[in-house]
Amino acid sequence: MDKKRVVVVGGSFGGINAAYELRRRLPRDAEITVISRDAAFTFMPSLLWVIMGWRDPSQLQVPLDGPLQRRRIRFVQDEVKELDPQRGEVRTSSAKFPYDALILCPGAELDYAAVPGLDPKYGHIHSTFTIDEAVQSRNALAKVLASDSGRIVIGAVAGASCIGPAYELVMMIDTVLKRARKRHRFSLAFVTPEPYLGHFGVGGIGASPRMIQDEFAERHIDSTVNAKIVEARPGSLTLADNTELPFDFSLVIPAFLGSPFVRAVEGLGNAKGFIPVTPHLSSAKFGNIYAAGVAVAIAPPGVTPVPVAVPKTGHLSESMARIAARNVAAEFSGGKMLDGLTLPMTCIADAGDTAFYMSADPFLPPRNKIVTKRAKWARYMKIAFERYYLAKVRHDLPSVHFGW
């Protein structure tokens, strides 16, 4: 086989796992390059623990240069600005990277502009997708929690996909307030585009809707479903039906848009810039371009009154990336290609004092297997999993999926 060049865009759950899997599967002389805007991997699920003051940001990051170079994977910290499928080349502002196969794992852009006033830069609504956003949220929340009373609104906009963290955060805040014996002086409200609680963009996971509804009732968390947030102003969120939700602290999950360099290539992304793929995870239009994780277009399992997008969780992103890498290797060597679109998904939602373990196979209904449990052990699993995962990124440990 000729010497092959594979470029991976993204240094997170998708990109790192794709690169490690390529190194295991491709001949020794294959050139693997990872290009990522960020110098370090960030374990995003723990950003919520930064907001709660339970983690320091430095505990969640792994610089990528060393671990990748030790595995003979070239690491370039830069932003991909252009992709030219005809020439087989990606470009940053200073260099060109030709490829025989490309694996795209650039996640998404945060579409704050879709709702006036939503962008955390205005300072009244908070978010949780970067260390900086989590630290800003932590500082603002700490002030409100230190007061005698307050109104807290947590939620997601129409079209959001990553709604799980909003559930976790509102339950963690409830836990902290109860521990401080102040819960009776605070209101907690949850606002979501989902048609019912526990839908999560996948039509629910087994008993999850009932479990979450009971949990919210026991925790006195008010909820508004089928909600469309149309404006955010200092101290108040406005819904499409003119309901006003006043707050002293609010964190709202935005919708996503595909990466700008993907949107710029005719026929690569859908209207929002997410990449439609074949079951083998290659682009429906360009056969040597693969995609994994948040960047992939996955249609919702059903229509909802207010749009809700499918979550491509960390576990799913990693599994897709490993399959995309194996399929690239199979394409080079003529081996068997694997299905990367009907994968299982496990996820643990932390509630501060307990947690929800949810596992679905496949991740979209109808499914062959579902497990949903509410238990303290699930919380300990999630805590252990964070330690394991950071070590996995440093040392390319084998994949296990017990504790997302």
Ligand SMILES: Cc1cc2nc3c(=O)[nH]c(=O)nc-3n(C[C@H](O)[C@H](O)[C@H](O)COP(=O)(O)OP(=O)(O)OC[C@H]3O[C@@H](n4cnc5c(N)ncnc54)[C@H](O)[C@@H]3O)c2cc1C
């Ligand atoms: C607060 C929070 C909590 C979460 N909790 C969980 C959880 O408990 N369980 C779970 O399974 N999932 C969870 N998730 C979801 C999980 O983090 C995502 O599924 C995962 O990060 C997706 O990985 P990805 O590699 O597809 O994309 P991303 O993580 O978004 O990474 C994209 C990568 O691409 C790089 N990049 C982007 N554009 C470019 C460009 N133009 N050029 C070069 N590089 C670029 C970025 O720097 C980054 O390295 C959570 C997410 C958040 C925000």
